[in-house]
Amino acid sequence: MDIIYYECKKAFTSPILIALLLLFASYNILLIVSTSDRREELKVANQLAGKYGVGITDDSMNQFREDLQHDLVKLNEITRTDYSEAELDFFTELQLKEKYYEMANDIDNRYDQIDWEQIGESQINMYRFSGSAADTMKNEYIKLSLRFEEMKDNDEHKMWFFAGDPYKMHSFLFRTIFGHVIFESLIIIALAAALITNYEFENRTHLVAYTTTRGRRLMRDKLAASLLTATTVSVFILILTLGTYFAVFDYSHLWGSSISSALNWEYKLPYVSWWNISFSAFLIWSILLVYASMMLFTAIIFSISIFVKNNYFTFFIFAVFFAVALLLPGFIPASTNLIFIAGYNLSQLVMNPHMFLMGNSSGAMMFKNYEWITICAWTIIVVALSYISLRRFRKQDIH
Amino acid sequence: MIVVKNVSKYYGNFCALNNITLELHNGVYGLLAPNGAGKTTLIKMLATLITPSQGEIVYDGKNIIHMDDEFRALLGYLPQQFGYYNNYSPKQYLLYLAALKGMGRKDSIRIIKELLEKVALSEVGNKKMKKFSGGMIQRVGIAQALLNNPKVLILDEPTAGLDPKERARFRNLLSELARDRLVIVSTHIVSDVESIANEVIMIKHQEVLYKDSVENICNTLAGHVYETTIDYGHLDAFRNRYTVLLEKQESGEMNIRFIHKGAAAEGWLSVTPSLEDVFLYEYRDEIRMEV
Numbered sequence: 001m002d003i004i005y006y007e008c009k010k011a012f013t014s015p016i017l018i019a020l021l022l023l024f025a026s027y028n029i030l031l032i033v034s035t036s037d038r039r040e041e042l043k044v045a046n047q048l049a050g051k052y053g054v055g056i057t058d059d060s061m062n063q064f065r066e067d068l069q070h071d072l073v074k075l076n077e078i079t080r081t082d083y084s085e086a087e088l089d090f091f092t093e094l095q096l097k098e099k100y101y102e103m104a105n106d107i108d109n110r111y112d113q114i115d116w117e118q119i120g121e122s123q124i125n126m127y128r129f130s131g132s133a134a135d136t137m138k139n140e141y142i143k144l145s146l147r148f149e150e151m152k153d154n155d156e157h158k159m160w161f162f163a164g165d166p167y168k169m170h171s172f173l174f175r176t177i178f179g180h181v182i183f184e185s186l187i188i189i190a191l192a193a194a195l196i197t198n199y200e201f202e203n204r205t206h207l208v209a210y211t212t213t214r215g216r217r218l219m220r221d222k223l224a225a226s227l228l229t230a231t232t233v234s235v236f237i238l239i240l241t242l243g244t245y246f247a248v249f250d251y252s253h254l255w256g257s258s259i260s261s262a263l264n265w266e267y268k269l270p271y272v273s274w275w276n277i278s279f280s281a282f283l284i285w286s287i288l289l290v291y292a293s294m295m296l297f298t299a300i301i302f303s304i305s306i307f308v309k310n311n312y313f314t315f316f317i318f319a320v321f322f323a324v325a326l327l328l329p330g331f332i333p334a335s336t337n338l339i340f341i342a343g344y345n346l347s348q349l350v351m352n353p354h355m356f357l358m359g360n361s362s363g364a365m366m367f368k369n370y371e372w373i374t375i376c377a378w379t380i381i382v383v384a385l386s387y388i389s390l391r392r393f394r395k396q397d398i399h
Numbered sequence: 400m401i402v403v404k405n406v407s408k409y410y411g412n413f414c415a416l417n418n419i420t421l422e423l424h425n426g427v428y429g430l431l432a433p434n435g436a437g438k439t440t441l442i443k444m445l446a447t448l449i450t451p452s453q454g455e456i457v458y459d460g461k462n463i464i465h466m467d468d469e470f471r472a473l474l475g476y477l478p479q480q481f482g483y484y485n486n487y488s489p490k491q492y493l494l495y496l497a498a499l500k501g502m503g504r505k506d507s508i509r510i511i512k513e514l515l516e517k518v519a520l521s522e523v524g525n526k527k528m529k530k531f532s533g534g535m536i537q538r539v540g541i542a543q544a545l546l547n548n549p550k551v552l553i554l555d556e557p558t559a560g561l562d563p564k565e566r567a568r569f570r571n572l573l574s575e576l577a578r579d580r581l582v583i584v585s586t587h588i589v590s591d592v593e594s595i596a597n598e599v600i601m602i603k604h605q606e607v608l609y610k611d612s613v614e615n616i617c618n619t620l621a622g623h624v625y626e627t628t629i630d631y632g633h634l635d636a637f638r639n640r641y642t643v644l645l646e647k648q649e650s651g652e653m654n655i656r657f658i659h660k661g662a663a664a665e666g667w668l669s670v671t672p673s674l675e676d677v678f679l680y681e682y683r684d685e686i687r688m689e690v
Contacts, residue, residue, distance in 0.1 A: 002498040013486075027583030208543060211446045212499035213472040397449035 007225030024184035049253035056158040116145035129333035164266035174354035193226040194314040197305035406454035429592025475549030533560030620672035634642035
């Protein structure tokens, strides 16, 4: 453990890494605080879930309607034109409640208009899928259609949540905030893992370090230290960012709401997760997926470092690897299933955190179990890569 | 005991060492050769940094590559270019290396204190090494090589950067250490090993030229080393005819030390050969090329 501690210390005493960590943390806090002007309006969804329960049922809707009528009577009683602050707040709140009521009332109607198989056809035409790729897409949309019907039957989508239009809180949290966390962590992790792995070669201490009793097993410690550093960096950024986010935006009655809530309908189509999961479960799974991806990226950077033995080249090669993996499906003919197989990569996975576990995504990411298969497949690849790198290092001449 | 058995090292078609066989017991061995002769390659193979292309190196009958950490636990190594962490103090750096050598923290702290005293760095033990002179860094290097009380101590150009006083102290330290361990000192400075080495190994053209005591190696030139004084104007002709080892200007004339393997001329004084004479004679071609 002593050795791992010493290796981690090399990263955590690096001025560049400390400066980046503080810069990114400050930026995230600023980003969240700068959007906090809507927090008052967002409280309405929380209030509704608190008062009527998180599920939207016929009983709760009746109760909601009665309360709204009561509020309207109260509104009609106000005849003055010089309104107090409290009255203005009451107007806004009432307006928002009415909007939420309308949205909740309109769920069945809007959902009945959705035909996933038809959407699938238009997607196939839009992206010009043909042959086996088109068949796969069709099958996938049939599965999604069945899942959508199941959702409509069990009413899991009928839950209060922040109105997707206009607030787009799901996108803000899982695309913007998580996206920032992912890229920031990735930059620091890439630099830290390369620094730890190449430290002896960069400082010309390799001849001393690798002739000690620990010898080339030191590389294993460096891998462990890189993973530990990556964990610390990810956890630090996640805790600080999400801590700020949930301190600013109140989710107290919405943790149990469904991630596929019909109210969370932001763009053309609603979110449809492959499983019936709550917002809190989705958040936990998202954190775990991001963490697993970070660990895998760390091991990839570690393996690159062993081969190139230079921090800047390692960073550059990793950036190229990330970009190539991201763009790869675009270079594959849309007539074979290879286009989807190419999509099972970590770059594609982390680029769309708001679509984790969702069936209404695009490309390979819409497939059920995409996330688990990607993580498992890449775990096998990365374990093999790390093993080969360590084995190569063990046998190579050190000059 | 270390035995180097028919060891060769190739880099593609280039042969860095050719069929080296050596037997090394406790004591000081001076590995003497000009730069590029292959001594660092041999040292790195002994330190398990590079593996032989042919042959093997065994310690007490076991291949050092197979012994792995068991061999490195017995090894102390100071490379030619000793690297260090700029922002670490000697104590911090030695603590790190002690951890890599599998030493406990408590023992390490005690041993590091003793070693820093031994290499006269106690007073700067907590100062950052970026402010150190070359000689101070080299002494940190010597201290780290001794951390684990090694049975096999390999020092590659250990006196580089040391001033005369430090060199003398280092030689005394080596003599003291060599009583119960095997010490290999690789150098191209003859005086570093002449007085303390039990045996000198000379490598030429990637092969072992000599492995013998200083006395026996010097005896290979017995009766062939002379000193004489000539006019400055005859110097070029003299250089062309004999292998000149040393030239010194004295009272307008040249005092010459040279080798001649025939009958002595009048005015020549036969002198006892030194290790430096053998070194200059054997490596005359390489030295001329370097000049």
